[in-house]
Amino acid sequence: MKLTLSHRLIGTVLLAAFVAAGTLGPVAILLAMALVLTAWVFFRRPQYGVAVLVAGTVTNLFGVASNMHGLPGIQAPLTLVLALILFVRWVAGKEDLAPAWLFAPLLICAYGVSLLSLVHVESIEPTLERLIEQTKDLATAAVIIASLTSRERLIATVRATILCMGIIALLSVRQYLASDFSNDVFGLAQASIKQIAGEVQRWRLSGPLPDPNYYGQVLVMTLPLAVCLAIVERRVVARLAYGVCALAILAASLFTFSRGALFAIAVMIVAATLTLRSRWRLLGAACVLAVVVIIALPSAFIDRVALIAQAAHILITGEQAVSDPSLNSRIAVMNTALRMFADHPLVGIGLGQYSGHYSQYALVSGIDPGAAPNAHSLFLETLSEEGILGFIKLATLIIVSMMVAIRGAKLLHARGEKRDAAIAGSLCIGFIGYLATAIFLHGAFLRFFWIEVALLLSLWQVSKVVTQRPGLVSVMERRSSKMMQRALLTADVLGIVRRRKVLIIGVTIAFMLVPLVQTQQSTAESTLLYRFGREYFPVRPGEEHRNWGENVQVSLDAALFTEMHLLRSREVIEATVADVGLDKLSPQRDTVLSDVQSRASGFVKGVLSLGAMLDFGSSPESPKRAVDPVVAAAKDLGERLRIRRVEGAALIAVGIQDADPETAERIITAHVESYLRKRQQLFERDPSKFYSSEIEKTQSELASIAEKITSLRLEQGVPDESIEHSVLSDRLIALERQRQGMRQPDVPVLQKDLKDTREALFDLNALTAATKLLEARYKNVSENLERMLQEQNRWRLDNAYVRELGPTIEIVEPAMFSARPSGLSRTVRMILGGAIGLFLVIGFLVGAATIGRRKEENAQPEQVEQPRVKVYSNPSSISQAGQ
Incomplete structure (x- = not known):
């Protein structure tokens, strides 16, 4: 039996697996053999490979295997394997690309x-x-x-x-x-x-x-x-x-x-x-x-x-x-x-x-x-x-x-x-x-x-091929035809490049010159690390700690967003302008690209404003008012500042781009300093005087309440309301029994004693009620004083913590203040721009030529090969040919 190419390959793979089994182990060998077998199946039946690729990608099976089960990426290696299989089949004349x-x-x-x-x-x-x-x-x-x-x-x-x-x-x-x-x-x-x-x-x-x-x-x-x-x-x-x-x-x-x-x-x-x-x-x-x-x-x-x-x-x-x-x-x-x-x-x-x-x-x-x-x-x-x-x-x-x-x-x-x-x-x-x-x-x-x-x-x-029936053409003729098509394809592309070389060179040079007309920008950036403390958990004097989520949503995100708004507040930006100077913040000279960009931006904004999709401010027809130079510079600086949160951390990055690196560094330094000054005014005030004054007010209020209670008791001559109330109650009960036991209950002396006792008991009840109110107030103020003292001690502890262990805001990596070139260098941009222009113009020309050739092929009528018939001049020649 004659061995085919597939049989030889399978035998070679089995022999190699048997030899390598002693060194790599059976599991690795089985896995390798499975991969080789899968590649062979995909080579013989390409529809299986592309079906696996499409189904696994659409259903995200590859993503689940990688993200949830820790398997290596499947889509990219499978795509590469299928591309290699297509290339091999194309070389073998079994694929049409x-x-x-x-x-x-x-x-x-x-x-x-x-x-x-x-x-x-x-x-x-x-x-x-x-x-x-x-x-x-x-x-x-x-x-x-x-x-x-x-x-x-x-x-x-x-x-x-x-x-x-x-x-x-x-x-x-x-x-x-x-x-x-x-x-x-x-x-x-x-x-x-x-x-x-x-x-x-x-x-x-x-x-x-x-x-x-x-x-x-x-x-x-x-x-x-x-x-x-x-x-x-x-x-x-x-x-x-x-x-x-x-x-x-x-x-x-x-x-x-x-x-x-x-x-x-x-x-x-x-x-x-x-x-x-x-x-x-x-x-x-x-x-x-x-x-x-x-x-x-x-x-x-x-x-x-x-x-x-x-x-x-x-x-x-x-x-x-x-x-x-x-x-x-x-x-x-x-x-x-x-x-x-x-x-x-x-x-x-x-x-x-x-x-x-x-x-x-x-x-x-x-x-x-x-x-x-x-x-x-x-x-x-x-x-x-x-x-x-x-x-x-x-x-x-x-x-x-x-x-x-x-x-x-x-x-x-x-x-x-x-x-x-x-x-x-x-x-x-x-x-x-x-x-x-x-x-x-x-x-x-x-x-x-x-x-x-x-x-x-x-x-x-x-x-195109769903109903076509191939003719009786030998395998060698088909392969030669496909090889000729592949050779002509490269020749066609080279011909297009040769004929359109002026256009291609011009577009390539134009794309290379784009980075030259752009102003090279430098970026300065500062990163702020936050350790939020009492400034975001306000407690009023005498108010106990409770879950502030009941009425105020306080979280890390909300705190960071508040800081971001403060970084971009008008007062902070104007202070930055004052520190840097208007001469350093003067508008830069517009380039050709920036002028085109601004004109296009104005046109698009006008279209969107007419469509009522966005509101970009006043209409161009409204009269312009004179603007303070400081306000104009602050507005321009606010639009240029980049304030962003670093995801997953309590970090905020503040950056700016400028053609002058020193100016960018100076702007970021001044802006951070202005922000820290403003934040200290808002959040980091020294509350020691506040605590002292509030504690003194509370103590004086307690002394006043105690004095009122003492004076009321001295006026009534009652040192203890409970004992006096018991005595008067017993006396009133005794007088009532005496009056009921007498034959003449309306004796004037007895009636007077009953009246005096009732009045004294009523006054005593009134005194007791007033005293209880004062005592409740005294207790409430005492509790507030205790909480105030606790808050004072906590503030002292927090202040010592910040002083000893670190500030509330820390500047991460001060070297980031130093301006660095933004993006790629100008040389790299020129090379990249030229390559992009070359790819775009060649792709466009090849695509246009391909579409034009397809149109020409579709426009030409299909030529049917006529049977070859030999024509003879006279009947005698026909008879001689027949013999």
């Missing part, structure tokens, strides 16, 4: 726009973190696009994803119905108690994700595919299975209590009604489903949904605050995102920079700086972080993906592949649902977006 090459310029341009943030951001760590995450997502999307080249692979991927999501949804539904929230099923069925509406709190399902809203987003994204498979599958068992998955996904999405998920379901129903043929049946089913949902859902969730109308009214009119704290915070952070976009409309504040800039905008706008520093909207987050250019990138990805998917669905339907066309349409509707939820959710799990984009773009190749 034309779709990947077709959409590569789109992905490269999108990544290039994100790279622009590195040129202008001051803190590159958040941007690098987001870029690394985007690199992984783009690699995953590219592998999916290159792998899904046939309907079998696409259907296998969709089936695996829906089955996995259906199982997870079933676990969540069982958990909710059984109220078994303590069992999270290895992290696949998580839940947490969160606010629903008002003061009502309930369990909200989050499945394999840490947040119920994002769990609702991924459920909504997969719901149309589950419904589609339940309808188009041919086998009854499969249809029942997918039907159960669809019901479980729908129920789990409702049990997340996510208003965004419910809104997305409504949007998808509208989209399906407008696009599908059986729209009236679908509309009737949607109405029945809506009635069932309204009846089944708790009333608190109905109230939660009703608050959306109130929020919409607030966004339009801005008359009052939203009663729901969740919606209130979301409106605040969304407005903050719009303000960031209005200040930086072209390229935004930088990828991943929203959380770092949020506290500054929150202090300026007067909103809660402790809200979650997220834009709560993918579109607003893109506008604020990447500006108009980033929003164009996002819109291009969405539009191109939808156009490719709609074209593929139409082509499949025209060829009679209604089943595949339905799956393609379901992918489009699921993407619409994802975009609907993205209105209210930022890009925390942006890999879901890239997975959807990759699935939609893969329909280009699936729709």
